[in-house]
Amino acid sequence: MNKARVAVLPEIKTPAERPFQIREVEIPPLADGAVLGRMVMAGVCGTDVHILHGKVPVRTPAVLGHENVARVEAIGGDTPLYDVTGKQVQVGDLITWLPKSCMQCYNCTILGDPAKCERRIGYGGWVVPADQHPYLVGGFAEYVWILPGSDLVVLPPDLAPEAVVLGDALRIMVHGLERIGGLEYGDTVVIQGCGAVGLMGLILARDAGAGRVIVIGAPATRLALAREYGADETIDITQVPTPERIQQVLELTDGRGADVVFECAGVPAAVAEGLEMVRIDGRYLIAGHYGDAGTVPLNPHLINRKQITITGVWSAANKHFLRGLTLLRKVPLEKLVTHRFPLDAVNEALIAAERQETLKAVIVP
Amino acid sequence: MNKARVAVLPEIKTPAERPFQIREVEIPPLADGAVLGRMVMAGVCGTDVHILHGKVPVRTPAVLGHENVARVEAIGGDTPLYDVTGKQVQVGDLITWLPKSCMQCYNCTILGDPAKCERRIGYGGWVVPADQHPYLVGGFAEYVWILPGSDLVVLPPDLAPEAVVLGDALRIMVHGLERIGGLEYGDTVVIQGCGAVGLMGLILARDAGAGRVIVIGAPATRLALAREYGADETIDITQVPTPERIQQVLELTDGRGADVVFECAGVPAAVAEGLEMVRIDGRYLIAGHYGDAGTVPLNPHLINRKQITITGVWSAANKHFLRGLTLLRKVPLEKLVTHRFPLDAVNEALIAAERQETLKAVIVP
Amino acid sequence: MNKARVAVLPEIKTPAERPFQIREVEIPPLADGAVLGRMVMAGVCGTDVHILHGKVPVRTPAVLGHENVARVEAIGGDTPLYDVTGKQVQVGDLITWLPKSCMQCYNCTILGDPAKCERRIGYGGWVVPADQHPYLVGGFAEYVWILPGSDLVVLPPDLAPEAVVLGDALRIMVHGLERIGGLEYGDTVVIQGCGAVGLMGLILARDAGAGRVIVIGAPATRLALAREYGADETIDITQVPTPERIQQVLELTDGRGADVVFECAGVPAAVAEGLEMVRIDGRYLIAGHYGDAGTVPLNPHLINRKQITITGVWSAANKHFLRGLTLLRKVPLEKLVTHRFPLDAVNEALIAAERQETLKAVIVP
Amino acid sequence: MNKARVAVLPEIKTPAERPFQIREVEIPPLADGAVLGRMVMAGVCGTDVHILHGKVPVRTPAVLGHENVARVEAIGGDTPLYDVTGKQVQVGDLITWLPKSCMQCYNCTILGDPAKCERRIGYGGWVVPADQHPYLVGGFAEYVWILPGSDLVVLPPDLAPEAVVLGDALRIMVHGLERIGGLEYGDTVVIQGCGAVGLMGLILARDAGAGRVIVIGAPATRLALAREYGADETIDITQVPTPERIQQVLELTDGRGADVVFECAGVPAAVAEGLEMVRIDGRYLIAGHYGDAGTVPLNPHLINRKQITITGVWSAANKHFLRGLTLLRKVPLEKLVTHRFPLDAVNEALIAAERQETLKAVIVP
Ligand SMILES: [Zn+2]
Ligand SMILES: [Zn+2]
Ligand SMILES: [Zn+2]
Numbered sequence A, B, C, D: 001m002n003k004a005r006v007a008v009l010p011e012i013k014t015p016a017e018r019p020f021q022i023r024e025v026e027i028p029p030l031a032d033g034a035v036l037g038r039m040v041m042a043g044v045c046g047t048d049v050h051i052l053h054g055k056v057p058v059r060t061p062a063v064l065g066h067e068n069v070a071r072v073e074a075i076g077g078d079t080p081l082y083d084v085t086g087k088q089v090q091v092g093d094l095i096t097w098l099p100k101s102c103m104q105c106y107n108c109t110i111l112g113d114p115a116k117c118e119r120r121i122g123y124g125g126w127v128v129p130a131d132q133h134p135y136l137v138g139g140f141a142e143y144v145w146i147l148p149g150s151d152l153v154v155l156p157p158d159l160a161p162e163a164v165v166l167g168d169a170l171r172i173m174v175h176g177l178e179r180i181g182g183l184e185y186g187d188t189v190v191i192q193g194c195g196a197v198g199l200m201g202l203i204l205a206r207d208a209g210a211g212r213v214i215v216i217g218a219p220a221t222r223l224a225l226a227r228e229y230g231a232d233e234t235i236d237i238t239q240v241p242t243p244e245r246i247q248q249v250l251e252l253t254d255g256r257g258a259d260v261v262f263e264c265a266g267v268p269a270a271v272a273e274g275l276e277m278v279r280i281d282g283r284y285l286i287a288g289h290y291g292d293a294g295t296v297p298l299n300p301h302l303i304n305r306k307q308i309t310i311t312g313v314w315s316a317a318n319k320h321f322l323r324g325l326t327l328l329r330k331v332p333l334e335k336l337v338t339h340r341f342p343l344d345a346v347n348e349a350l351i352a353a354e355r356q357e358t359l360k361a362v363i364v365p
């Protein structure tokens, strides 16, 4: 295990330009508390597509891949190593590791919100560039070299590696659910969008006490999947125009509107539409606008009159990932990870993700 | 339908004294907005046992039976009649009706808490005595005469009558869940007690996002039922003494204690025990002390040091019953309603309930 | 006291058209539980101006005046009469009466939100037209005839009548404060707007634990008043353009933004501006958009990224008015009630209110 | 400044045994990021008395004094040093430093509760023993040597040193206020106990929107002080027995009980008494049981029936101290710091504190 093959992104280019190059890299000796991991699976994420379009900054040359499962090949030094829950990490364990909040900045300490850490770092583009030690700093590779002090999670033996790549989207929704104050038991929930975040929102709402879940999105195959995972109703945005979508939600809710709406669509117009779907005193979560997609005309009178509560959610803290394991253990995930690519096909994987042919693609090196 | 047979309780006596007498009563003509209901099922509740022991006051002579399902036989007058959700009530509908909060007292209006209404009235002992119009004022009877202005609920067609009698216990736990701020997704929940309230707490917790549920109680058959309804672990109080019970909960929770504990046992000592089982910053719900069972020594330092939040829950508002329908529609309830008695056997039903031979007994007239 | 002079609004016309006519009306005999009140003071409200412009519907012919203080002249019948807190109402008491929620509709009962009652009625335009019994149905009159079952409040003896007219704006802010979850002790609060609602928001924030309050508005005299009532900083919108206003708030908050922003301006653009002023995880209350003033382009990414919580507040429940008495008892209010008009000058009062020459005008008949 | 006089506690002994010895210690050279502080004032705390009675463990030999204000004499190294809010620390600044939470343990990260840090360290007994580098590890000394990475706070220029010693009690109440969900505007608050924590609770409640505050305690002089700081009513426990105290609170609250009760008495019986004083749906904060004072019989039925919410509060996070500065800036504190002792009189100071002759004593070296 002296060398590792790794997909390097020398500079930002679109997927069509096939920007990744497979290189072979010397594996540096392990420092105390560092971990060498044999990559088992790395998720391909919408964020990776954004990176290749220059919309999310990374440090190039980069190794992408931030939804990672690895098997512990070696641990540096003799000191026992623990994961974020206090469990000892052992050679042979299946692990993931989470974005590292500094726990010292204003947002981490005074606001108590590590998801908004001012100095957060993560493998897959943000920790150090790929031409600096320890080089193996992202999941699109055969091996990763995990820095001492990383936020490791030893995966329970009953958890599939697929759970981790889906857990990246799920933890955002667990965090979002916390930010809206949880569901009131029996709430009717509308989900706008049926990508990975929307579907995780659906499955989470189902398991967190929703009485009914309505999913609005496209294409039809994705909506069929939503129904399979528990959506009571689906509305196809390619078939039903906005005013009728609003009308349908009102009809499904005795004319009152939904208790809760999760925006997981990433389209500004969805917010205007969704605010018409929420009931008096209802709650609206903006979870799909990680990127800046511009403005939408909104009417403050509507918010004032219906007393709607709107909130946003940004990434997640470690606790939200851990809480999400509850769901990932019990829901069958095979149908959600729709595409598997070898490391050599990383360019193809990103092209497929960009074309939204995949619900969730993974690299299995 | 001029006469109705009804089980009258002339005065307070224990179940062993067989206090109920079956009488035949003239059915008064219907006033505007009144409803005549043919009783379909009436639950026998622990509260009824308390009434017969003089621990919960009622107005005698009484007709007990406060967990009622009836079929609408006739509606007084021509004005359309609506249930609490705004749905029109029709002859032939299966209905229940909830304790009526006055919506005018301090607790109803200023505190906004109809469950604590200062002038709440309910069929089954509290509305008017059985020797006053309209006589048919409880569920242990062939017919009920439901006063105008009652809080009716038209049952959805897919809902079994059994759901309503269990809904009486469930709504308390829905209310309790609201009072502790809902579950945080993935919470480990301990349930102390496995009577109807405890089992409803278990099933609710399971459906409201609990990651793991531990039920503590007896007898073994009841615990087996708990496992069938989703308990991950059960602890038999007849087999495991208190210190070991605490120890087991700690071991099941990495030594930290449960996120949430529901007390549904009704025994003061359970509170002292349960506070040892809850984690730092955890939450403790007292739901089992509807009756005064005396004091227990508690240590304020424990609450201070672990920053435990304790709260109590008293009955429920209409909204909690309605929210509970979510659960009652999806969970099979047959095994929970363990005993069925004809109206003539009401004394036997109460004896069985007092002996805790039943999980839930019903009168089917 | 057989006749009463009353300012009748025969039809909707603008203030400039001097729409009110003073008429003399027979006082109907009192029904059981009704109250005849001698008007002491009636506030002239921005809502009255909206009514005259046809933006808020009323039932004409109307008697306006919904911020009322009267002295009890007579009580119908012999039954003791109680106010909403349970205090007995006596002849000679100074009283007000609040908009009456039905306490039976879906919003009152299931949502538990009487401020959103579907059938709310209020004196001053909404209870019955002025050509129907009991005729004296608004505050711009010598006497009012208050219907049985009204939500009366006996004013504490140490409370000035002025408190009630200001209490109409204050209760909205007490309600709004509740809806944002209260202030965290020491919060920096920005108030957008310095009309009656904004100033009440300022004084409330000061008394509810704000560490610092920044008021943004105009004209300069109003801002001077804001400083007198406790504003730490004021920003004059006629002198400082939007980008610099945002910049000033950021500079006053170490670049982080305010913990809480209250929108009391009624201008859609204020919402876009205010969202730039609020910190990460901060809270934004929309209190100024009672009327529909159109849309404003907002960026969902901003809400998502800063995890801002936005909520709206609509009117108030009785409890919020009662809670506001705390403040009205201790703050000197003379400077806030800037203009006093006799009943004959009601047209002049409305013209002055429309021109925003007054902070708060009252009719003293 | 080569040597510093310091009050060393060689071993645990009661105040009467005069356990402190004044020694002279070499000041070690400053490491990078370390701070040498000239002590300005150190509070003598009830916790110090507990330490001398062996009820709160410390590492001996110890330097006590955990409520500290110092002037920065020197800063080690050239790197700019920042306080917890991001403000640069300069020679000459008046500073304090807070207990240091590790921000890595389960409670700090997963629970998000640094006040319950599993590895918290603090000057004044808990960081390192006094015979280990850097020796000057508590406030009862001429100088302190503050370790790199400490949680410093640069005091605003308008803040008196007294504010910091009172801030130690205040931050607990700011934290407690957060844990009960803040005050609802206008709440009636009962404070049980009028030591430093109780008085801080009083002043905080007053400034955080309480409508009325009732203080229960002794002696009469302390209650007079409470009235001076805003208590509306006081009840002297040496004059009024428990049942009458409960009766008085009920009478002051229309028979309903207080909205909120703060227990700051440290006596278990106070909890039983206080639960009788709180209204339906009211809240009870246990803040006075930092030490284990044993059990008290409590009735779970009372909690269940009144739906009381009880919670505890343990110490505080940095944010609570910072939030408390709001109050400490505006309230005159001279009367609260009742006794000042030179360093040589540290034994006398502890004797006075033990006898509760002082409200707050300080060491001014
Ligand atoms: Zn991702
Ligand atoms: Zn950070
Ligand atoms: Zn029952």
Ligand SMILES: [Zn+2]
Residues within 6 Å of the ligand: B101, B102, B103, B104, B105, B106, B107, B108, B114, B116, B117, B118, B119, B120
């Ligand atoms: Zn009531």
Ligand SMILES: [Zn+2]
Residues within 6 Å of the ligand: C045, C046, C047, C066, C067, C168, C169
């Ligand atoms: Zn008004």
Ligand SMILES: [Zn+2]
Residues within 6 Å of the ligand: C101, C102, C103, C104, C105, C106, C107, C108, C114, C116, C117, C118, C119, C120
């Ligand atoms: Zn209503």
Ligand SMILES: [Zn+2]
Residues within 6 Å of the ligand: D045, D046, D047, D066, D067, D168, D169
């Ligand atoms: Zn202290």
Ligand SMILES: [Zn+2]
Residues within 6 Å of the ligand: D101, D102, D103, D104, D105, D106, D107, D108, D114, D116, D117, D118, D119, D120
């Ligand atoms: Zn820690």
